[in-house]
Amino acid sequence: MxxxxxxxxxxxxxxxxxxxxxxxxxxxxxxxxxxxxxxxxxxxxxxxxxxxxxxxxxxxxxxxxxxxxxxxxxxxxxxxxxxxxxxxxxxxxxxxxxxxxxxxxxxxAVAALYASEAAIYGRFGYGRAADNLFFDIPTHSAGFVKHAPSDPSLRLRIVRPAEARSVFEKVFEAALDGRPGLYARTPERWNAILSDHEADQGGSGPLRAVVVEDDRGPRGYALFRIRSGITDHDTPSGELRLKELFGLDPAAYALLWRHVLDRDLVSRVRVAQRPVDDPLMHLLAEPRHLNAGWLDELWIRLVDVERALASRRYSAPVDVVIEVEDTLCPWNAGRWRLSAGTSGARCVPAGDAEADLRLPVALLGAAYLGGRALTGAQAAGLVHESRAGAVRELSTAMSWEPAPWTGLIF
The missing domain is CATH 3.40.630.30 (Gcn5-related N-acetyltransferase (GNAT))
Known part of the structure; x- marks a missing residue:
């Protein structure tokens, strides 16, 4: 051809x-x-x-x-x-x-994507770097633990999404730097998020929003739709479908979730994408009622290993020689010395130095955002260690909290 x-x-x-x-x-x-x-x-x-x-x-x-x-x-x-x-x-x-x-x-130095099929992109050096949870919560079983955070100065305000855009933007900007995987949103992307055409609604009604605020300003927001319903026995069976929720502090976050879970005439709350360390798992008195499922989310490819590894921070000191396997981007293939601490990093060609560990570039991409331990891949026989403890040293240094999550498919 x-x-x-x-x-x-x-x-x-x-x-x-x-x-x-x-x-x-x-x-x-x-x-x-x-x-x-x-x-x-x-x-x-x-x-x-x-x-x-x-x-x-x-x-x-x-x-x-x-x-x-x-x-x-x-x-x-x-x-x-x-x-x-x-x-x-x-x-x-x-x-x-x-x-x-x-x-x-x-x-x-870095590329990212959402994979339509998980088996495809490993062939091109992309690694599964972030996951997300989905929830299906019956509201009658959604009570919080006794000491859930609260703040009497906070108040809720129902808003029209199209009219509260500047509030959403302000909250999101404040949340942006806190979690690996989040990306800055352009005006055009906000247009897509807030689009409320009939085709966007999918039978779930118009886009709705609630803002939590205090005298200082907005502290969080939630976007959602509600599909109304009633059973044959005339009891409410509405379904709330959460689009996104951001709270800038624990009390604001908890209050937003209480609003979502306490909406009248709603019997279930369905959530498609939440981070794997979502605090809701600790707030719900019976976390089994989250009915949580786990899926892959963001895939990461290190296009330039040298610059990518030097461009992030690390959770612990590390000094290792990494042999990277990369047939598609030959400039990455070879040995790299990574010397890093909590304040900075340096990655340079290692020359003839012996490698401490060897791995495919996709596994390095999977660990890049801090949410995928290399020790698991080592146990699977995919990372090879020449110096005892080198994989654990690198894995510990690359780990990060909070867990990576993007939350918005692109």
């Missing part, structure tokens, strides 16, 4: 969406097409063409993402799709390889 790659333009957009819909087997509503177009960086898109036919696409968002220790430019990979007629013909490999090279040339 004769394949050519080039950036896509606005004139290609309709065909691009057609490829995306065919690959994912979905139909993107017209207003969602426009919202996605608004956030698209066409110069960072890439199309694969067989002759004049567009057969595969991918794109990148330019993010500022929180990593352990602070913000970092990160390439947010999105819209990866290949026509079903052209699978297993090298289209995806060509796109992903070219994209990694472009990301490196742009100066970004």
């Amino acid at each position: 004769s394949l050519s790659l080039r950036p896509l333009t606005e004139s290609d957009y309709s065909t691009w969406i057609t490829v995306d819909e065919e690959a994912f087997g979905n139909a993107i509503p017209p207003h969602r097409r426009e919202l996605f177009k608004d956030v698209t960086e066409f110069d960072r898109s890439l199309g694969a063409f067989e002759d004049d036919q567009l057969v595969g696409v991918t794109s990148v968002f330019s993010f500022t993402m929180t990593v352990p220790g602070g913000p970092l430019p990160v390439a947010g990979v999105t819209s990866v799709a290949v026509l079903p007629s052209h699978r297993r013909r090298g289209v995806l490999s060509a796109l992903m390889t070219r994209q990694l090279s472009d990301i490196r040339e742009r100066g970004e």
